[in-house]
Amino acid sequence: MGGIVALVATNVLAMAAPWFVKLTIDAIDQVAKSHGGAGGTSRITLLALAVLGLAAGQALTRIISRVYIFYAGREAEYELRRSLFAHLIRLDGAFYRRFRVGDLMSRLTNDLSSVRALFGVGTLHVINTIFAYALALPLMIKIDGWLTLWALLPYPILLFGTRYFARGIYSCSRELQQALGAMTTAVQEDLAGIREIKSYQLEAARAGEFGQSSARYYKQAVRLAAWRGGMMPFVGVGAVASLVVVLWIGGRAVVRGEMSLGDLVALNLYVAQLAWPTMAIGWILSLWQRGVAAWHRLRELLIEEPQVAVLERDLMAPHDDEREEDAPQSMALEVRGLTVELVQRDDSAPETPAAPGGEAPTAREKTVLRDVSFEAPAGALVAIVGRVGSGKTTLAEAVARLLPVPEGTLYYGGREAHDVSVRAVRQRIAYAPQDAFLFSASIAENVALGLDDDVPPEQRDARVREAVNAAGLAADLEQLPHGLETIVGERGIPLSGGQRQRVALARALAARRPMLILDDSLSAVDAETEREIIGRLREMLAHTTTLLISHRLSALQHADDIVVLGDGGRVVERGTHAELIKRGGVYASLYERQLLDADIAALGSAAHDDDEDNADDAGVAP
Numbered sequence: 001m002g003g004i005v006a007l008v009a010t011n012v013l014a015m016a017a018p019w020f021v022k023l024t025i026d027a028i029d030q031v032a033k034s035h036g037g038a039g040g041t042s043r044i045t046l047l048a049l050a051v052l053g054l055a056a057g058q059a060l061t062r063i064i065s066r067v068y069i070f071y072a073g074r075e076a077e078y079e080l081r082r083s084l085f086a087h088l089i090r091l092d093g094a095f096y097r098r099f100r101v102g103d104l105m106s107r108l109t110n111d112l113s114s115v116r117a118l119f120g121v122g123t124l125h126v127i128n129t130i131f132a133y134a135l136a137l138p139l140m141i142k143i144d145g146w147l148t149l150w151a152l153l154p155y156p157i158l159l160f161g162t163r164y165f166a167r168g169i170y171s172c173s174r175e176l177q178q179a180l181g182a183m184t185t186a187v188q189e190d191l192a193g194i195r196e197i198k199s200y201q202l203e204a205a206r207a208g209e210f211g212q213s214s215a216r217y218y219k220q221a222v223r224l225a226a227w228r229g230g231m232m233p234f235v236g237v238g239a240v241a242s243l244v245v246v247l248w249i250g251g252r253a254v255v256r257g258e259m260s261l262g263d264l265v266a267l268n269l270y271v272a273q274l275a276w277p278t279m280a281i282g283w284i285l286s287l288w289q290r291g292v293a294a295w296h297r298l299r300e301l302l303i304e305e306p307q308v309a310v311l312e313r314d315l316m317a318p319h320d321d322e323r324e325e326d327a328p329q330s331m332a333l334e335v336r337g338l339t340v341e342l343v344q345r346d347d348s349a350p351e352t353p354a355a356p357g358g359e360a361p362t363a364r365e366k367t368v369l370r371d372v373s374f375e376a377p378a379g380a381l382v383a384i385v386g387r388v389g390s391g392k393t394t395l396a397e398a399v400a401r402l403l404p405v406p407e408g409t410l411y412y413g414g415r416e417a418h419d420v421s422v423r424a425v426r427q428r429i430a431y432a433p434q435d436a437f438l439f440s441a442s443i444a445e446n447v448a449l450g451l452d453d454d455v456p457p458e459q460r461d462a463r464v465r466e467a468v469n470a471a472g473l474a475a476d477l478e479q480l481p482h483g484l485e486t487i488v489g490e491r492g493i494p495l496s497g498g499q500r501q502r503v504a505l506a507r508a509l510a511a512r513r514p515m516l517i518l519d520d521s522l523s524a525v526d527a528e529t530e531r532e533i534i535g536r537l538r539e540m541l542a543h544t545t546t547l548l549i550s551h552r553l554s555a556l557q558h559a560d561d562i563v564v565l566g567d568g569g570r571v572v573e574r575g576t577h578a579e580l581i582k583r584g585g586v587y588a589s590l591y592e593r594q595l596l597d598a599d600i601a602a603l604g605s606a607a608h609d610d611d612e613d614n615a616d617d618a619g620v621a622p
Contacts, residue, residue: 003064003065003066003067003068003069003071003072003124004065004069004127006061006062006064006065006068007061007065007069007124007127007128007131008131009057009061009065010058010061010062010065010128011128011131011132011135012135013054013057013058013061014054014058014132014273015132015135015136015139015270015273016054017051017054017055017058017269018139018265018266018269018270018273019139019266020047020050020051020054021051021262021265021266021269022143022260022262022263022265022266023047023262024044024047024048024051024262025260025261025262025265025266026260026261026262027043027044027047028044029260029261029262031044065124066124069120069121069123069124069127070120070121070124072119072120072123073116073117073119073120073121073123074116074120076115076116076119076120077112077113077115077116077119077120080112080115080116080298081108081112084108084112084298084301084302085108087301087302087304088104088301090306091304091305091306092306092307092308092402092403092404093397093402093403094306094307094342094343094403094404095304095306097342097343098343099301100181100185101185101188102181102182102183102184102185102186102187102188102189103181103182103184103185104301105184105188106177106180106181106183106184106185107181107294107297107298107301110177110180110294111177111294111295111297111298112294112298114173114177114290114291114293114294115291115294115295115298117287117290117291118287118288118290118291118292118294118295119291121287122284122287122288122291125277125284125287126284128277129277129281129284132273132274132277133274133277136270136273136274139266139270140267140270140271143263143266143267144250144253144259144263144267147246147249147250147253147259147267148267150245150246150249151242151243151245151246151267151271152242153242153245154238154241154242154245155238155242155278157238158234158235158238158278158281161231161234161235161238162231162234162235162281162285165227165230165231165234165285165286166231166285166286166288166289168227169224169227169228169231169285169286169289169290170289170290170292170293172220172223172224172227173224173289173290173293173294174293174296174297175220175223176217176220176221176223176224177293177294177297178297179213179216179217179219179220180217181297182213182216182217183210183213183214183216183217186209186210186213187210190206190210227286228286231285231286235278235281238278239274239275239276239278240275242271242274242275242278243268243271243272243275246264246267246268246271247268250263250264250267250268251264307403307404308401308402308403308404308422328412328413328414328415328420328424328425328428329413330378330412330413330514331378331412331413331428331429331513331514331515331545332375332376332377332378332412332413332414332545333375333376333382333399333410333411333412333515333545333547334375334376334410334411334414335372335373335374335375335395335399335409335410335411336373336408336409336410336411337371337372337373337408337409338369338371338372338373338395338398338405338406338409338410339367339369339370339371339372339406339409340367340368340369340391340394340395340398340403340405340569341365341366341367341368342365342366342368342394342403343365367568367569368391368394368569369391369394369395369398369569370568370569370570371570371571372391372395372563372565372569372570372571373571374561374563374571374574375561376545376547376561377545377560378413378514378543378545379542379543379544379545380545380546380560380561381538381541381546381548381558381559381560381561382545382546382547382548382559382560382561382562382563383548383549383550383556383559383561383562383563384396384547384548384549384562384563384565385549385550385551385553385556385562385563385564385565385587385590386564386565386566387566387567387590389567390565390566390567390568390569391565391569392519392520392549392565393433393434393519393520393549394569395565396431396433396517396519396547396549398410399429399517399547400426400429400431400517401417401422401425401426401429402431405417412425412428427513428513428514428515429513429514429515429516429517430450430507430508430509430511430512430513430515430516430517431508431517431519432501432504432505432507432508432516432517432518432519432521433504433519433521434501434519434520434521434523434549436500436501436503436504436521437504438488438495438500438503438504440487440488441487441488442482442484442485442486442487442488443477443480443483443484443485443486443488443503444461444464444484444485446488446503446507447464447467447468447484447503447506447507447510448460448463448464448507448510449507450507450508450510450511450513451463451510451511463510463512464484464506464510465484466509466510467506467507467509467510468484468506470506470509470533470536470537470540471502471503471505471506471509471533472502472525472529472532472533472536473499473502473503473506476499476502488503496524497524498522498524498525498529500524501521501522501523501524501525502522502525502533504521505518505521505522505533508521509537509540513544514544514545515544515545515546515547516541516544516545516546516547517546517547517549518546518547518548518549518550519549520549520550520551522534522550522555523550523551523552527552527554527555530550530552530555531554531555534548534555534558535558538558552594553577553587553590553591553594554591554594554595556577557577558577559576559577560576561574561575561576562574562575562576562577562580562587564580564585564586564587566586572585572586573585573586573587
């Protein structure tokens with residue numbers, strides 16, 4: 001409100017100045033005609049000082065108005081950015097399968113800046129233009145109504161022309177922002193996958209693809225610049241035309257004695273003062289169209305809702321026992337006829353500009369799990385196995401309440417999943433995914449990520465070290481320069497794949513949750529190391545319900561139950577390791593194939609060792 005008051009004061013002072021200039025010129029003319037006089041000179045001096053004071057006051061109020069209004073724009077940007085990030089945190093995997101991370105980053109930075117400009121500088125100029133015309137027109141009409149009407153003659157043409165330009169600017173702005181999102185996505189993906197790019201010597205290919213993406217952005221930017229560049233001169237010509245009309249008609253009126261010189265100068269000053277607001281109409285419309293296009297892209301995110309019903313207060317509340325009564329008494333798991341359909345981004349669909357109403361990226365549905373049923377008693381170790389694409393990870397995410405599930409298909413401690421808050425369930429599950437994500441922090445901080453805030457520092461350190469030892473990471477830490485305090489880059493770039501997975505496993509173990517889900521989280525370590533780690537975990541997690549997904553069946557021999565998923569996400573077999581081997585079905589076939597592969601690998605290794613020994617005996621380098 002203070003900014004608007006200051007802006008009104010600025011316009012009042014700005015419009016008063018030409019009137020005092022008119023009085024000054026008329027006084028000069030009158031003194032000149034009367035051949036001087038001390039009284040006339042004093043009046044001229046006072047009027048000149050008044051004009052100077054009005055200019056100084058206008059400068060001061062303009063500064064105040066800009067500070068307040070720009071601050072409001074920044075505050076709106078802050079609140080919107082905070083709300084958007086909190087909203088994105090609420091959304092689940094279904095959303096992130098449809099939107100690219102780079103595109104989201106572009107929306108949260110560039111689009112948000114466009115909206116901020118709309119609320120800040122855009123609001124400033126809209127209010128300024130309205131008050132400038134509201135204050136100037138009555139004074140202009142008072143000086144000469146007909147001449148004012150002639151001065152406004154070009155304005156209808158300006159209005160129709162700016163509407164034409166505004167449509168083109170909106171379309172180009174929308175396409176430019178989409179091109180920027182695609183370019184940001186390319187940068188994010190290439191930098192995240194820099195190892196693979198260098199390993200496969202894809203630098204030139206990826207640089208070429210980025211060049212194409214950058215060229216699309218350049219093309220849209222040039223188109224937008226052409227539309228904006230055309231509108232500003234168009235509006236400027238209209239403003240200058242008004243000034244020419246006043247000089248031509250008003251000048252003749254002064255010569256004929258029908259208008260004083262002061263009136264003509266004042267009218268010209270008013271037209272000149274309206275010239276910038278008039279020219280700014282085009283710029284404001286351009287800013288408005290870019291801001292609206294950006295808002296539509298942000299609105300696409302705001303209208304999204306998580307498929308797993310989560311209350312925002314649940315996610316943003318601190319870790320405490322406020323909702324302890326809502327938690328299941330045990331984490332015994334029961335799955336009854338679970339069917340899961342995933343909505344995924346369709347990358348094969350052609351990219352088309354979204355409609356002004358805001359359309360999400362093209363997506364398609366796929367049934368991943370069909371009628372899955374099994375139980376995992378409290379403290380049991382249940383293994384999930386199956387071929388690639390059978391839905392093992394989807395099942396793990398569904399149990400962890402990261403995916404929506406139909407009612408009556410998932411039970412924790414005998415309570416139906418929808419009768420328990422998502423927060424209460426997630427607080428009791430530790431999840432170690434196959435694709436381990438590490439934050440840019442120390443290894444200790446990454447491991448301690450899942451610990452509650454109320455854990456004392458000394459206990460945090462002890463639990464971190466215990467989890468690191470259980471995950472088989474202690475020996476690896478000795479090779480690092482600072483051990484647990486070693487800083488790892490984004491996604492743990494300095495670490496090997498197996499080390500990253502074991503850090504994620506240690507993170508899950510340190511949390512000490514009643515249920516542990518290991519989604520092939522040891523796939524990057526060798527078979528012997530995996531067996532050793534699982535053996536240690538079997539003793540450590542005697543009272544923890546554990547869901548273990550592994551592609552190495554030899555590590556599952558001591559599981560209490562094994563669920564075998566077949567193609568299409570159906571349960572095709574179930575039982576202990578011995579029972580499934582005796583049955584001779586899918587599990588037995590997979591197990592025998594893995595044993596055969598291991599034997600072949602062992603024979604190859606032995607043959608290689610023999611060749612080296614023979615070469616050494618002959619004195620020849622292998």
